[in-house]
Amino acid sequence: MNHPYSTELADFFKKPLLEAGNPGLNAICEYSGVTKEQLLPGLQRNDCRQYLIMGTCMFGDKCKFDHRTAKKAEADEVMTKLKRFKEDPLGCSKGGEKKNTNKH
Numbered sequence: 001m002n003h004p005y006s007t008e009l010a011d012f013f014k015k016p017l018l019e020a021g022n023p024g025l026n027a028i029c030e031y032s033g034v035t036k037e038q039l040l041p042g043l044q045r046n047d048c049r050q051y052l053i054m055g056t057c058m059f060g061d062k063c064k065f066d067h068r069t070a071k072k073a074e075a076d077e078v079m080t081k082l083k084r085f086k087e088d089p090l091g092c093s094k095g096g097e098k099k100n101t102n103k104h
C-alpha cells in the first residue's frame with residue numbers, strides 16, 4: 001500500500017528537478033557528494049528508498065518494499081544533504097546523466 005509522499009520533500013524537489021531535467025536519485029546523490037546509503041542511513045531494509053525520497057517508484061503497487069512517508073527528521077536530513085542540488089540544480093543536468101528517474 002502506498003502512503004502519501006512527503007509534502008516537504010515534494011516541495012523541495014519540485015523546482016530543482018524541473019530545472020535539471022529530472023535527473024535520477026543516483027545522479028542527484030552523486031552531484032551532492034553522498035551515496036544513496038549515506039543520504040538516509042537510518043532506513044530499514046524494507047523501506048523503499050526511491051519512493052520515500054523521490055515519491056515515485058517504477059514498481060508501484062507491486063513493489064516488494066514499503067512505500068511509507070518520510071518522517072520529518074528524514075525529510076530534513078535529505079534536504080540538508082542535497083542542499084547543493086537545491087541551490088544549483090543546473091549543475092546536475094550537465095554531464096549526460098541517465099534519464100531513468102525510476103531506478104531503485
Ligand SMILES: [Zn+2]
Nearest residue numbers: 048051057063
Ligand atoms: Zn518501491
